[in-house]
Amino acid sequence: MDAKIPLCNGSDLVNGGRAVPFDVVYAGQTCRAFAIRYQGRPHAFLNRCTHVAMEMDYQPDRFFDDTGRWLMCATHGATYAPDTGACVGGPCRGGLVKIELSEHGHVVHWHTAYNLKPIEF
Ligand code: FES
Numbered sequence: 001m002d003a004k005i006p007l008c009n010g011s012d013l014v015n016g017g018r019a020v021p022f023d024v025v026y027a028g029q030t031c032r033a034f035a036i037r038y039q040g041r042p043h044a045f046l047n048r049c050t051h052v053a054m055e056m057d058y059q060p061d062r063f064f065d066d067t068g069r070w071l072m073c074a075t076h077g078a079t080y081a082p083d084t085g086a087c088v089g090g091p092c093r094g095g096l097v098k099i100e101l102s103e104h105g106h107v108v109h110w111h112t113a114y115n116l117k118p119i120e121f
Contacts, residue, residue, distance in 0.1 A: 004102060004109035005118055007044075013037035013108065016068030019061040021047070022110065025117040026097065033099055035108065036063060036071070038082035042108050045085050045096040049073040071096075 008020045019034035024046070026033075032047040032055055047055045051073065057063055058074030065072040070088065071080040078092035085096030100111035112118065 003112045003118075005112065007035060007101070007108045007110050010042070010103050010106045010108055013042050015040065016064050019057070019063050021061055023119050024099070024110075025119055027115045030119060033110075034061065034063060035099075035101060035110070036082060041083070042101045042103055043083055043085075044099040044101050044110055045071075045080075046099070048097065049075065049078055050087065050093045050096065051076055051078045051091045 007022055012020050013035060015037050019036045021032060021034050024031055024033050026046060033044055034047050035042055035044040049056050052075065054075060056073040063071045071082050076091050078090035079088050080086065080092065080096050081088050085098045087095050099116065102109050102111065
């Protein structure tokens with residue numbers, strides 16, 4: 001069954017600002033993920049570029065480009081839309097894997113899915 005996992009306070013995510021990182025199990029593999037806020041709404045994606053499967057932030061938790069308009073991979077400059085994860089420029093091959101979020105009260109939760117689970121300790 002799908003579950004909602006507490007991730008952070010809504011105030012931790014600022015429009016165009018630093019990401020909040022978290023870990024998930026995606027298709028059986030432990031992966032880094034990140035949440036950002038864009039135009040008032042929180043969004044989350046796997047931290048895995050679709051050009052080469054590697055993490056995208058050159059400084060921890062920094063994904064936005066200088067304009068705050070796009071998410072950019074630091075390695076070769078693939079650029080993604082912050083709300084959908086769609087590839088909009090550079091060498092990406094398809095969009096980022098999106099993770100559903102919800103925000104209620106002051107808390108942001110991420111949603112599990114059939115191929116997306118929390119890490120078991
Ligand atoms: S690894 Fe992200 S653009 Fe090449």
